[in-house]
Amino acid sequence: MTLWGGRFRESMEESAWRLNASLPFDRRLAEQDVRGSRAWANALCRAGLLTPEENAQIQNALGTILEEFRRGEFQFQPHDEDIHTAVERRLTELIGPVAGKLHTGRSRNDQVATDFRLWVLEAIDRLGAALRNFQAVLVARAEQDLALILPGYTHLQRAQPILLSHWWLAHFWPLQRDRQRLLELRKRTAVLPLGSGALAGTPFPVDRQALAAELGFEVPCANSIDGVSDRDFAVEFLFCASLVGVHLARLCESLVIFTSAEFGFFTLAEAYSTGSSLMPQKKNPDLFELGRAKAGKLIGLLSGLLTTLKGLPSAYDKDLQEDKPPVFAAYDTLMEVLPPLGGAIATLKVNAERLAASFEPALFATDLADYLVEKGVPFRQAHEWVGQAVRAAEEQGITLERLSLEVYRAITPHFEADLYAVFDPLRSVTRRKEEGGTAPEAVQRQLARAKALL
């Protein structure tokens, strides 16, 4: 039976029923629906609309239903339109007409908005924990790789030496912001729609503050119309997930590049690599490629929901039923992708000799300019003179380090024999010891900050 049979004489056409029904996906809200109903029954009881005995009957039966869901024994029926209908139908089977009192002063509009927020609140916590675990992998890598220096890139061109730990931690901080964003979203999600009714509010003296507290919400929503139609929390969740996806994609892209033969900085563990059906020699970084691809899917889910919401007239519209699949899909995507990516990163082998071999003297051109600055030369002038040295070396077909002191001194006598000391990765990174820099001592402090946040 539907929850709305009274005015109808005909039953719904089969395909129309299937389009309308949301049970195939909103059964995922089963536990939240039971929790919401239990709190609503308590509120009705406090308002004098259920006797304590009736409430006890309802609470017991809802407890039974929850157990049935948890054990996987709940029997859905072909006529369960959505999870709310299924729970109420089962409640009626268990306790008869008293079950019919539960929906007093409530609508599925405020009910579904409440269930969904409860679900998203839990998803925020679980996703936050998964992100934290992933960050812990990056921190462990950073601790392990403190002694290693690699060429840092801008525009994917060799730029300046950096500590490998510094590079790992560069991918820690975006995820830290993602976790903060989720926490801020938590506050906006913990606003209770229940008690909004269909759109105009509930006519019964329900204490919505107490209801909010019982369900773990911070406050009841201030406006019942907004209460049943606000899906900002779903959009924001999708945005947070998309940005996590973008952050992971950038890390994954670097790892695809760094595990290639051309770079060879890292070697993938076999447990996290794939082969080719045609080329026997191939060992592919498919997991990093998939990690990169998921951002596209997540962004699509976000723009899909935004587009669904755009232009809806006020209060509840059935379009809003379409809010749940993208949120579930985004959550599942990240929960599926984070653990294997973390495992693949934790088990990467760093090829220290490849890192060492990839240093070329041009990486120290900035250090050479800084050397002149320390001799009192204005930086712009120093940049120009080092640029001339780069050109001279290029013309002679040698590196900056091989360029003779005479040539340097012909450019400017500020160059002296000690200039050759700059061509040293450790010297270069060690000088950058201010907050946020790549010197080992600065990275140690950064690492301590990162660990304190886990």
Ligand code: ARG
């Ligand atoms: N299954 C619906 C949803 O997910 C529940 C709310 C239905 N409300 C209504 N007035 N038909 O949005």
